[in-house]
Amino acid sequence: MYFGTRQDDRAAFELLDRFVEAGGAWIDTANCYSFWESPTGHGGQSEQVIGRWLRANPGIRDRVRISTKVGMEPLDQGGFEGLSARVVRQGIEGSLERLGVDSVDLFWAHGEDRGTPIEETVQAFGEVASEGLAARLGWSNHPMWLVERAQNLVTGAGLPGFSAVQQRYSYVIPRPDVPIEGQDHPFGMVSPETLDYVRSNPGWELWAYTPLLLGAYDRADRPLTPAYDHPGTTRRLAALGEVAAELGVPRGHVVLAWLVGGDPPVLPIVGGSRPEYLDAAVAGVRLELTPEQRERLDRAG
Numbered sequence: 259m260y261f262g263t264r265q266d267d268r269a270a271f272e273l274l275d276r277f278v279e280a281g282g283a284w285i286d287t288a289n290c291y292s293f294w295e296s297p298t299g300h301g302g303q304s305e306q307v308i309g310r311w312l313r314a315n316p317g318i319r320d321r322v323r324i325s326t327k328v329g330m331e332p333l334d335q336g337g338f339e340g341l342s343a344r345v346v347r348q349g350i351e352g353s354l355e356r357l358g359v360d361s362v363d364l365f366w367a368h369g370e371d372r373g374t375p376i377e378e379t380v381q382a383f384g385e386v387a388s389e390g391l392a393a394r395l396g397w398s399n400h401p402m403w404l405v406e407r408a409q410n411l412v413t414g415a416g417l418p419g420f421s422a423v424q425q426r427y428s429y430v431i432p433r434p435d436v437p438i439e440g441q442d443h444p445f446g447m448v449s450p451e452t453l454d455y456v457r458s459n460p461g462w463e464l465w466a467y468t469p470l471l472l473g474a475y476d477r478a479d480r481p482l483t484p485a486y487d488h489p490g491t492t493r494r495l496a497a498l499g500e501v502a503a504e505l506g507v508p509r510g511h512v513v514l515a516w517l518v519g520g521d522p523p524v525l526p527i528v529g530g531s532r533p534e535y536l537d538a539a540v541a542g543v544r545l546e547l548t549p550e551q552r553e554r555l556d557r558a559g
């Protein structure tokens with residue numbers, strides 16, 4: 259998210275090079291990253307940095323997959339761009355230009371737009387995919403009833419379908435009745451229903467954002483927010499601490515291993531400014547839990 263705002267080209271290129279060397283493939287960005295960090299009040303910086311990195315490394319495009327999003331870029335007059343046909347079309351065109359590529363590998367509807375009929379959004383995304391500008395399509399921060407309604411429309415119209423959901427998810431679960439600062443999407447959290455949907459629809463993927471809760475599992479300077487203050491968290495953190503100690507790894511490693519090896523498997527999208535955070539993420543997703551450790555973690559809470 260923070261390439262081009264918190265991180266300059268040198269720091270971002272170092273992370274991207276290291277990611278590819280470690281065997282990483284997917285790079286997640288959005289047209290609106292990171293408007294809240296930019297004096298312009300608009301996004302695009304992250305895609306521009308990735309574009310410059312791709313151009314500086316001829317041939318590297320074939321080794322990475324790029325996912326980007328449309329829908330959450332702020333408007334000058336207030337509010338967000340939404341998911342109208344015009345916005346979706348201009349969104350993909352702008353992203354391709356900033357990234358300097360002919361197509362992306364996954365294109366997400368970033369947030370809900372209840373002011374635009376879902377039929378219009380589905381049609382616009384379908385056209386983007388039909389024209390080969392995006393290999394796959396996904397929903398982020400949408401309720402599952404809307405995802406399913408859209409899927410029915412897609413099938414009926416013979417349009418390319420969606421196959422991925424991107425929501426906030428981690429090992430400890432927040433209370434639903436306490437707002438989380440910075441989490442402005444009312445249906446942005448993974449729920450048991452999200453897991454069931456992905457499990458029951460072969461070919462669908464679940465991507466988890468903020469999987470490390472901004473470093474809270476391993477950093478005293480990133481405390482859990484009040485929404486996590488409930489007895490389930492205490493029990494989950496105890497189980498997590500136990501398993502991490504047995505394996506001799508930080509708790510964040512176990513969280514990533516738990517996500518990747520779960521049912522359904524979850525793809526964690528990890529952010530971070532330092533090479534050692536990237537190395538930790540790679541170690542975490544490669545860590546294997548025993549069935550007994552997984553069961554202990556699942557049962558806690």
Ligand SMILES: NC(=O)c1ccc[n+]([C@@H]2O[C@H](COP(=O)([O-])OP(=O)(O)OC[C@H]3O[C@@H](n4cnc5c(N)ncnc54)[C@H](OP(=O)(O)O)[C@@H]3O)[C@@H](O)[C@H]2O)c1
Pocket residue numbers: 259260286287368398399424425466467468469470471472473474476477510527528529530531532534535536538539
């Ligand atoms: N679809 C959506 O609405 C949405 C929303 C949010 C995010 N996302 C996607 O998800 C990605 C990750 O999101 P996120 O940044 O919120 O989540 P995150 O990965 O849980 O948190 C990243 C933060 O955790 C810290 N960190 C990472 N690894 C660490 C480690 N091993 N030890 C200690 N601290 C560590 C980093 O701190 P430093 O800042 O000090 O490096 C970084 O700020 C984003 O880049 C974006 O692509 C999508």
